Amino acid sequence: MDNSYNNFFLANYIKREKTQYDFEDKELFNKTITSFLFMHIILEGIYAYSYCTPMIYINLVSIGIYLIEYYFNATGHTIIMVWLAHFEIYFQIVLATYFMGYKCGFWLWLFPCVFSVVTPYFMPLYSKVQSFSANILVFIYIATFIALYGFHENGYLSTRFLASDSISAFLFYTNALIAFSVLIIYNTIYSVNIKQNAKQLNIMANTDYLTGLYNRQHIQKVLYEDNYKNIAIMDVDHFKNINDKYGHLLGDHVLTEIAKMISSRTEICAGRWGGEEFLLANKDLNYEDFCHTISIICDEISDQVFSYEGVDIKVTSSFGTATYTKDMTPYDLLKEADTRLYSAKQHGRNTVISA
Structure with a gap:
């Protein structure tokens, strides 16, 4: 794992704080708008062929709405775009059914409309108000379905522009195919x-949010489940003094840079153990080679100059290592490494205690 995770989480956090919504794929929405626009252009021809004058003008308004939706999508007003699409589709369903007849099957579009409301991808419900609004919308769609069926059965729909049987059949099967x-x-x-x-x-x-390494819970799980035989617990020396003298932002920078140095070694599985402590594990190296690798990391940290906003500092670190032996539990392994880390601190720090 690398520190790019940290940047990824931070960027998404800022984005959600600003917009409350996490729509990333504008291209997908553009394709959706284009497909609906193309469909309405075809409908315009069908309405004209059927001499359904009201729907010709209504459909022109729909085409205009989808052209406007390109703007809303480009400017990131996704919620407005989605609600506007629901508004257009709903009135297209009702008016087309009223003028051209129930048999044309425009009411079939109520099914994907309901589904699109209850799926968070298309209508994310992050507040009680939005959840309530969506429930109202679903109720309206269901009530409309029942009402249109009732009007049809009781002969309340207009017959002036009623489509012919052939056009009705064509539209019904087309609407059914597209809607489903x-x-x-x-x-x-x-x-x-x-x-x-x-x-x-x-x-x-x-x-771990800050460093991009595994957090304590997961590195401990990995250690228990994947049979890592060598571990080291590392502590940044006098880290509290760094925070007190230079501020926590510089302290965070030191931790993230150290995390980068550790994670660059593919033979090491690492996690943030807590605060300024890290746990490093390996399952393949023999103990001597593992300790040599840890010593190299210790030297690299002490040689590194950490620069942040014009401030340059150097830090050191202490390590306690341990290796698995017969009848040893993961807890015993951690305890032994922690004991040796304490010993490293007692012996002047900036060192590795392995025995």
Whole structure:
């Protein structure tokens, strides 16, 4: 693991603080807008062929709305874009059903509309107000479905611009195909998004926010489950003095730079053990080679100049190492390394105690 995780988390945190929403894929939304725009252009031809004058003008408004949505998507006003799309689709469904007839199947679009509201990818519900609004929207869609069916059964729909049987059949099967294809696409995108979010949450749960290394919980789990036989516990010497003298930001910088140095070694699995302490583990090297590697890291840290906002400082570190022996538990291994770390501090620091 490297420190890029830290930058990734920080960037996403700032972004969420500013917008409360995490829509990244503008290209996906552009493709969606384009597909709906293309569909409405085709509908314009069908409405004209059917001499359904009201829908010709209504559909022109819909085309204008989707052209405006390109602007909202480009400027990051995603929530406005999504709600505007729901508004357009809803009135297109109701008015097209009213003027051209129930048999045209425009009401089938109510199904993907409901699904898009209840899937967080398309309508993230981060507040009670938004959750309440979405519930109202779902209620409206369901009530509209029932109302349109009732109006159709009782002959309340307009018959002036009623489509012919052939056009009605064509529109019904086309609407059914597109509406349920959209349902499948929604479900696919939502599933992929859930997996991506789960992966990101897993990384966040296992990673130390500051350094990008494993956090204590996960490095301990790795140590227990993956049979690491060599470990070292490291402590940055006099770290409190660094924070007190130069401030916590410089202290954080020192920790992140040390984390980079440690994580650059592929043979070492490392995690932040707590505060200024790190745990380093290895399963392949013999103990002598492992201790030699730890000594090199210790020297690299003491030779490094840590620069931050015009301040240059040098730090040292102390290490206590241990290796697994027969009948030793992971707890025993950690205890032995911790005891040797304490011994390293007692013997002047900036050293590695391995026995």
